[in-house]
Amino acid sequence: MTDIISSDSSLNEDDLTALRVIAGTIIPASERYQIPGADDESIFNNIVAIAREQGDDSLKRQLDALQSQCHDRHQCALEELSLQDRVSLLKASGHARFRHRMIRLTANAYYQDGRVLASMDLKDAPPSPAATMYPKVIGHC
Amino acid sequence: MTEEPVDVLIIGAGASGAAVAYGLAETRMHIVCIEQGDWMKQSEYPTNFMDWEARAAGPFGHSPNHRGRATDYPINEDESPIKVANFNGVGGGTILYAGHFPRFHPSDFRVKTLDGVADDWPIDYDTLAPFYDESDRVTGVSGLEGDPAYPPKPSLMPPLPLGRSGTIMAKGFNAKGWHWWPSDSAIATEPYDGRDQCLNLGACTTGCSQGAKASTDITFWPHAMRAGVELRTRCRVREVTVNNDGMASGAIYYDEDGNEQEIKASVVIMACNGVGTPRILLNSKSARFPNGLANSSGLVGKNLMFHPYAHIFATFPDEVDGPRGPHDCIWSQEFYETDKNRGFVRGFTFEGARGHAPVSIAVNGMLGGQIPWGDGHHEAYRQRANHICGMVAICEDLPEEHNTVTLDPRLKDPDGIPAPKLTYTLSDNSRHMLEFSIERAREVLEAAGATDVQSGYPIVGGGWHLMGTARMGKDPERSVVNEWGRSHDVKNLFVVDGSLFVTSAGVNPTRTIQALALYVADAMKKRLANLFD
Ligand SMILES: Cc1cc2nc3c(=O)[nH]c(=O)nc-3n(C[C@H](O)[C@H](O)[C@H](O)COP(=O)(O)OP(=O)(O)OC[C@H]3O[C@@H](n4cnc5c(N)ncnc54)[C@H](O)[C@@H]3O)c2cc1C
Ligand code: SF4
Numbered sequence: 001m002t003d004i005i006s007s008d009s010s011l012n013e014d015d016l017t018a019l020r021v022i023a024g025t026i027i028p029a030s031e032r033y034q035i036p037g038a039d040d041e042s043i044f045n046n047i048v049a050i051a052r053e054q055g056d057d058s059l060k061r062q063l064d065a066l067q068s069q070c071h072d073r074h075q076c077a078l079e080e081l082s083l084q085d086r087v088s089l090l091k092a093s094g095h096a097r098f099r100h101r102m103i104r105l106t107a108n109a110y111y112q113d114g115r116v117l118a119s120m121d122l123k124d125a126p127p128s129p130a131a132t133m134y135p136k137v138i139g140h141c
Numbered sequence: 142m143t144e145e146p147v148d149v150l151i152i153g154a155g156a157s158g159a160a161v162a163y164g165l166a167e168t169r170m171h172i173v174c175i176e177q178g179d180w181m182k183q184s185e186y187p188t189n190f191m192d193w194e195a196r197a198a199g200p201f202g203h204s205p206n207h208r209g210r211a212t213d214y215p216i217n218e219d220e221s222p223i224k225v226a227n228f229n230g231v232g233g234g235t236i237l238y239a240g241h242f243p244r245f246h247p248s249d250f251r252v253k254t255l256d257g258v259a260d261d262w263p264i265d266y267d268t269l270a271p272f273y274d275e276s277d278r279v280t281g282v283s284g285l286e287g288d289p290a291y292p293p294k295p296s297l298m299p300p301l302p303l304g305r306s307g308t309i310m311a312k313g314f315n316a317k318g319w320h321w322w323p324s325d326s327a328i329a330t331e332p333y334d335g336r337d338q339c340l341n342l343g344a345c346t347t348g349c350s351q352g353a354k355a356s357t358d359i360t361f362w363p364h365a366m367r368a369g370v371e372l373r374t375r376c377r378v379r380e381v382t383v384n385n386d387g388m389a390s391g392a393i394y395y396d397e398d399g400n401e402q403e404i405k406a407s408v409v410i411m412a413c414n415g416v417g418t419p420r421i422l423l424n425s426k427s428a429r430f431p432n433g434l435a436n437s438s439g440l441v442g443k444n445l446m447f448h449p450y451a452h453i454f455a456t457f458p459d460e461v462d463g464p465r466g467p468h469d470c471i472w473s474q475e476f477y478e479t480d481k482n483r484g485f486v487r488g489f490t491f492e493g494a495r496g497h498a499p500v501s502i503a504v505n506g507m508l509g510g511q512i513p514w515g516d517g518h519h520e521a522y523r524q525r526a527n528h529i530c531g532m533v534a535i536c537e538d539l540p541e542e543h544n545t546v547t548l549d550p551r552l553k554d555p556d557g558i559p560a561p562k563l564t565y566t567l568s569d570n571s572r573h574m575l576e577f578s579i580e581r582a583r584e585v586l587e588a589a590g591a592t593d594v595q596s597g598y599p600i601v602g603g604g605w606h607l608m609g610t611a612r613m614g615k616d617p618e619r620s621v622v623n624e625w626g627r628s629h630d631v632k633n634l635f636v637v638d639g640s641l642f643v644t645s646a647g648v649n650p651t652r653t654i655q656a657l658a659l660y661v662a663d664a665m666k667k668r669l670a671n672l673f674d
Contacts, residue, residue, distance in 0.1 A: 026518075027503075083516075103504055103507045103508060112499075120523065128189050128342050129351070
């Protein structure tokens with residue numbers, strides 16, 4: 001975590017805490033499938049890395065807007081809200097762009113995690129160079 | 142700096158630039174192609190990396206406006222419901238294309254005669270057939286011979302596997318009694334011309350790290366270069382220059398460092414695609430050509446055609462291929478030709494799609510509301526992962542003069558060249574066709590056992606096919622170039638890319654673009670002694 005904070009000038013510690021809570025809200029851990037949530041440390045590191053690669057400061061502005069709305073409505077920080085309240089705050093109008101962005105960021109980091117893929121018998125490796133073999137199509141060989 | 146004039150200058154090294162270079166190479170003329178982008182490296186394509194879906198949405202994304210590579214130029218598409226997808230580099234759009242490789246039908250060249258709409262082409266299927274064959278040989282096309290929707294055509298390699306998804310959808314088409322056939326594809330199913338065969342990595346539209354997909358950087362270009370054609374990258378053309386006789390004299394471009402350069406040429410060939418070519422022609426204004434070059438008809442940049450797409454996907458109880466395997470598997474041309482009872486003219490092709498990759502399933506499902514956040518996320522995801530497949534309908538887009546590429550008065554690329562601006566509306570004919578296609582696809586998918594059919598149109602980011610903006614024809618008042626690609630106004634200026642198209646047909650264009658480029662090269666070779674008469 002310190003690593004991320006020191007190398008990312010635009011997101012401060014409060015932002016990162018909020019971001020992590022949101023990631024875990026979108027995709028929580030599952031006992032049934034024995035998989036982490038998107039707030040897992042290494043998945044979250046990837047979320048931040050992808051956000052940083054996108055490289056504009058709109059994420060920070062969107063996060064600030066959400067946090068101040070949380071304070072106005074609930075007089076507390078995002079991480080102190082119940083799951084339901086967090087979801088309804090995120091789904092409130094005015095945050096559509098942020099919501100879409102968080103869905104993309106979270107999904108991109110989460111569904112490339114080896115533990116998550118392996119839990120679905122999906123390949124825990126990049127597509128290349130391992131082949132998928134198919135039987136040849138009828139009519140040929 | 143001005144160098145010695147070259148014989149032929151090709152601008153753009155994509156599908157058509159590569160094919161025309163290959164076609165002209167045997168003349169041993171001094172041929173130079175200049176291209177704004179770079180050579181691509183297979184080792185850098187996203188599929189080599191764990192975060193391939195994130196990379197595919199970033200530096201290998203389909204939109205030049207979002208991808209933002211130094212080699213891209215911006216496009217103002219605010220006034221178009223369909224946004225451009227392209228790639229700027231050696232190979233052009235074929236770097237990212239899916240490799241769907243249908244030919245036009247004979248009827249596509251005669252829509253005015255058959256249906257009383259748009260215009261007939263000045264050439265027919267039979268004229269193009271030998272060039273289709275030649276392009277197929279260089280490309281390496283896989284498919285199954287005997288498709289009743291087409292005149293006989295050779296197949297060079299066995300078709301791609303139907304896989305689980307193709308087999309399920311084929312059952313649906315069979316249940317309806319409708320045409321389907323394994324798709325023709327520009328993907329090698331066997332080692333071909335030094336390239337390896339497809340391994341079903343399933344990420345063709347992010348660049349094929351296996352080299353199985355026929356992007357022209359690994360098909361036409363190596364042959365053309367071995368035959369002596371010179372290809373220079375990172376050269377962005379601002380305008381085609383003209384001399385006192387009103388002939389094209391070369392081009393002004395910016396090199397990698399942004400320095401202005403001039404290249405002189407006896408013949409100039411435009412191969413910048415249906416947006417890039419009209420952009421440069423319109424920007425090539427002079428006292429003699431105040432409305433842009435080759436534009437006495439006023440049609441440069443007009444009649445822009447995409448293919449409006451509908452997407453229809455569904456969840457199946459049985460497992461499907463998901464991301465495993467190329468997008469291409471089967472197609473149906475049951476609704477290709479006009480039947481006026483349907484409420485629209487012309488038609489479309491259904492192209493089967495095997496499924497989605499893990500991140501796309503999550504993003505589409507969460508944005509579409511089928512996969513919840515929080516509780517229930519994992520169960521819903523698992524019901525969909527590798528259980529969704531479907532098809533797209535690629536609809537014929539008829540030419541309309543109000544659909545245009547113009548120069549944006551404000552937006553410019555990094556070298557200060559005016560950016561193109563698109564103005565495009567979806568016609569009523571297209572809407573009716575798209576809606577009809579969705580209903581028929583739903584019937585097929587349900588007949589195949591689908592639940593939860595999801596559909597929509599148009600695919601907003603689906604401006605993959607850019608056509609019509611410097612159309613060919615015999616009448617100089619109704620067309621920009623003649624029936625063999627030469628400008629009516631400037632007798633040493635040629636166009637070979639998708640701009641040439643008179644109509645769009647209801648199939649992907651690249652096989653026809655390459656065949657046309659070879660056909661134009663052949664026409665030039667046959668007339669070398671009197672090319673400018
Ligand atoms: C994601 C995607 C999927 C696709 N799928 C399919 C498919 O399955 N089947 C199919 O048939 N087609 C498909 N296409 C479309 C296909 O890629 C195009 O039809 C084809 O590449 C067009 O060929 P072209 O020669 O007209 O232009 P392009 O291939 O676009 O080449 C134009 C070249 O000109 C260069 N250029 C432009 N302006 C300048 C300038 N001012 N100076 C120097 N160079 C310049 C560009 O950098 C580019 O390299 C797809 C495209 C994309 C992006
Ligand atoms: S599926 Fe085949 S053609 Fe497509 S990227 Fe993979 S190896 Fe290449």
